Amino acid sequence: xxxxxxxxxxxxxxxxxxxxxxxxxxxxxxxxxxxxxxxxxxxxxxxxxxxxxxxxxxxxxxxxxxxxxxxxxxxxxxxxxxxxxxxxxxxxxxxxxxxxxxxxxxxxxxxxxxxxxxxxxx
Amino acid sequence: xxxxxxxxxxxxxxxxxxxxxxxxxxxxxxxxxxxxxxxxxxxxxxxxxxxxxxxxxxxxxxxxxxxxxxxxxxxxxxxxxxxxxxxxxxxxxxxxxxxxxxxxxxxxxxxxxxxxxxxxxxxxxxxxxxxxxxxxxxxxxxxxxxxxxxxxxxxxxxxxxxxxxxxxxxxxxxxxxxxxxxxxxxxxxxxxxxxxxxxxxxxxxxxxxxxxxxxxxxxxxxxxxxxxxxxxxxxxxxxxxxxxxxxxxxxxxxxxxxxxxxxxxxxxxxxxxxxxxxxxxxxxxxxxxxxxxxxxxxxxxxxxxxxxxxxxxxxxxxxxxxxxxxxxxxxxxxxxxxxxxxxxxxxxxxxxxxxxxxxxxxxxxxxxxxxx
Numbered sequence: 001x002x003x004x005x006x007x008x009x010x011x012x013x014x015x016x017x018x019x020x021x022x023x024x025x026x027x028x029x030x031x032x033x034x035x036x037x038x039x040x041x042x043x044x045x046x047x048x049x050x051x052x053x054x055x056x057x058x059x060x061x062x063x064x065x066x067x068x069x070x071x072x073x074x075x076x077x078x079x080x081x082x083x084x085x086x087x088x089x090x091x092x093x094x095x096x097x098x099x100x101x102x103x104x105x106x107x108x109x110x111x112x113x114x115x116x117x118x119x120x121x122x
Numbered sequence: 123x124x125x126x127x128x129x130x131x132x133x134x135x136x137x138x139x140x141x142x143x144x145x146x147x148x149x150x151x152x153x154x155x156x157x158x159x160x161x162x163x164x165x166x167x168x169x170x171x172x173x174x175x176x177x178x179x180x181x182x183x184x185x186x187x188x189x190x191x192x193x194x195x196x197x198x199x200x201x202x203x204x205x206x207x208x209x210x211x212x213x214x215x216x217x218x219x220x221x222x223x224x225x226x227x228x229x230x231x232x233x234x235x236x237x238x239x240x241x242x243x244x245x246x247x248x249x250x251x252x253x254x255x256x257x258x259x260x261x262x263x264x265x266x267x268x269x270x271x272x273x274x275x276x277x278x279x280x281x282x283x284x285x286x287x288x289x290x291x292x293x294x295x296x297x298x299x300x301x302x303x304x305x306x307x308x309x310x311x312x313x314x315x316x317x318x319x320x321x322x323x324x325x326x327x328x329x330x331x332x333x334x335x336x337x338x339x340x341x342x343x344x345x346x347x348x349x350x351x352x353x354x355x356x357x358x359x360x361x362x363x364x365x366x367x368x369x370x371x372x373x374x375x376x377x378x379x380x381x382x383x384x385x386x387x388x389x390x391x392x393x394x395x396x397x398x399x400x401x402x403x404x405x406x407x408x409x410x411x412x413x414x415x416x417x418x419x420x421x422x423x424x425x426x427x428x429x430x431x432x433x434x435x436x437x438x439x440x441x442x443x444x445x446x447x448x449x450x451x452x453x454x455x456x457x458x459x460x461x462x463x464x465x466x467x468x469x470x471x472x473x474x475x476x477x478x479x480x481x482x483x484x485x486x487x488x489x490x491x492x493x494x
Contacts, residue, residue: 013201013357014369086388089357096358098156099143099163117369118201118310118357119384 003031005057005109009066013117015088020072029057029065029107059092060103062113078115087119147172154362158352158395166362173359177347178213184334186345189220192300196291197225197246197254199239202306204246204367205356206348210304211250224298225250228290229258230283231266235373242368249366257294259286263442264473270445271374279374282445285437289429293477295342307346310353310391313398314383316405321383325410332405352398427475438475443468 009025016023034054060083067079077085083103084090090097091114092105107113142152143163151165157172164172187193195210197203207225214221227243230236240256247254260266263286271279295303312332319328330336335345348356360367390397423429424436431437447468 012361012369014371017370086385086392087353089354089361091361094154094362095152096155099153114361116357116361118353119388 004028005031005107005111007062007107007110008112009062009070010112010114011116012114013089014119015078015115015117018071018073018078019066020070025070027062027065027070029062031057033057033061056106058103058107059090059097059100059105059113062107063103077119084115085119087117089116089118090114091116155355155358158354158391159399161395169355169362170359173351173355174209174212174216177209177351178217180334180350181213181219181347184345186304186335186343186347187219187221187302190222191220191302192222192224192298193302193304194224194226194255194295194298194300195252196303196305197227197243198306199227199242199246199368200306201357201360201365201367201369202308202311202348202353204242204306204365205360206304206306207246207250207252208363208365209359210347211252223250223252224300225252225254226291226294226298226300226303227254227256228287228294229256229260230287231259231268232373233268235370236267238370239368242366245366255294255298257290257297259290262286262290262293262475263438265442265445267374273445273448276374282441283374285441289436289438289475292342292429293475296477300342302343302345304345304347306348306356308348308351308353308356309398309402310384310387312346312349312405313401314380314387316401317383317387318380319405328405328408329410332402349402350399426472428477429475442475443472446472 006026006028009027011019011023011025019025032054033056063079063084064082067075071078078088079085090102092100093112094114097103097105145151145153145165145168146162147164147168151167153163154166155169156163157169181187193210195203195207197207207223210221210223213219214223225243225247227240229240243254243256246252258266267279267283270282274282291303291305315331316328318324319331332349334347334349335343337343359365387398387401390401421430421432422434424431424439425434426439427436429436429438433440435443
């Protein structure tokens with residue numbers, strides 16, 4: 001088994017409803033993944049690219065991994081065009097992901113990634 | 123040319139050598155947020171400060187309040203009204219507005235949705251130490267949304283809910299003898315409404331929907347202190363302040379038309395964050411010609427319940443009559459209304475929606491739930 005990174009994932013603002021109504025999750029993803037998963041439909045044959053190949057797992061990879069492994073219903077409310085749907089805020093270790101390179105942010109062991117929907121009623 | 127670290131890309135290198143970016147305002151703390159309005163990268167404390175100060179500036183520039191005003195915050199338990207209650211309390215203390223603040227909630231009677239969100243409002247009442255009034259559709263109209271949906275189905279039920287909620291807020295405010303209702307409508311909501319009114323050619327509403335303050339029932343004013351606040355910042359504010367709010371989609375069909383306007387707006391915002399403020403600005407710039415204004419109906423009062431109306435019967439009474447007589451479509455389409463009229467006059471027994479007289483006395487005419 002290839003090396004894994006463990007990250008904490010949290011959902012808020014109603015997004016948790018798509019993930020079994022559970023706000024907090026701990027997930028493990030491979031350290032290295034195939035080069036361009038965003039263009040694939042699924043990540044099923046994408047896990048564990050050999051050392052030196054592909055790219056390091058990033059938030060873009062995590063989003064699709066969550067869709068394929070953790071999401072329970074209505075994927076279109078979470079992912080659109082290979083990234084989170086417009087209107088979903090993402091924080092990397094309590095910082096706006098727009099300051100961290102968005103999907104290009106490379107995951108480190110122990111990172112905390114938060115997804116909050118702004119699309120639910122106020 | 124070969125890289126000294128064959129497995130590391132340029133991004134890996136940048137991530138290891140770049141210092142954390144500093145706040146564009148204090149140049150001291152680490153930035154945690156990119157402001158959609160300005161593109162500035164700012165730290166948590168500066169974010170709280172600019173967010174609150176901008177709302178304060180919106181309030182003072184529009185001269186929304188005067189000392190001694192009684193102000194009800196329309197509270198749903200959702201993110202916008204929860205942040206609004208927090209910010210109103212903060213600003214009222216910080217700048218000594220001298221306002222008496224109340225929480226006013228409407229219970230539409232939607233099991234599994236509003237009953238849960240009202241629990242959030244009740245917690246807010248404790249946290250913010252404000253009196254809370256909950257007014258239900260059942261008590262005002264004799265119908266809960268659950269009962270309405272079981273009669274008319276999920277189509278058009280948002281029409282009923284929207285009309286009933288607007289009137290319920292006004293009536294609740296009158297019963298509290300407040301001068302002013304503030305609601306959590308944010309910049310995104312207003313931009314959405316501008317788009318919808320343009321698409322429907324609704325000139326009257328287009329002119330009104332960008333106003334920060336409108337006059338409602340019995341000279342009660344309604345304002346939107348978050349008119350220029352982006353939804354992203356409201357949600358980030360709630361997140362960083364760890365505010366307690368409720369977020370679940372209404373179990374009855376969401377307003378599909380608004381949903382499309384919303385998705386479209388979010389796509390525009392992703393391409394250019396200023397789109398939201400630009401659309402509000404564009405809504406404000408429309409000028410309605412005098413001859414168009416002349417064709418718009420003048421305000422009168424409803425002959426049945428006394429609420430302001432542009433017809434003989436106000437919208438809520440019309441909807442209610444349709445429900446009571448089993449012809450719920452009556453207020454939704456012109457054709458169904460004619461059919462209802464052809465069936466003869468309204469029965470004598472028809473419910474009159476209770477009307478609360480706005481008086482200037484010091485005490486509300488209804489019992490309040492005081493924080494304990």
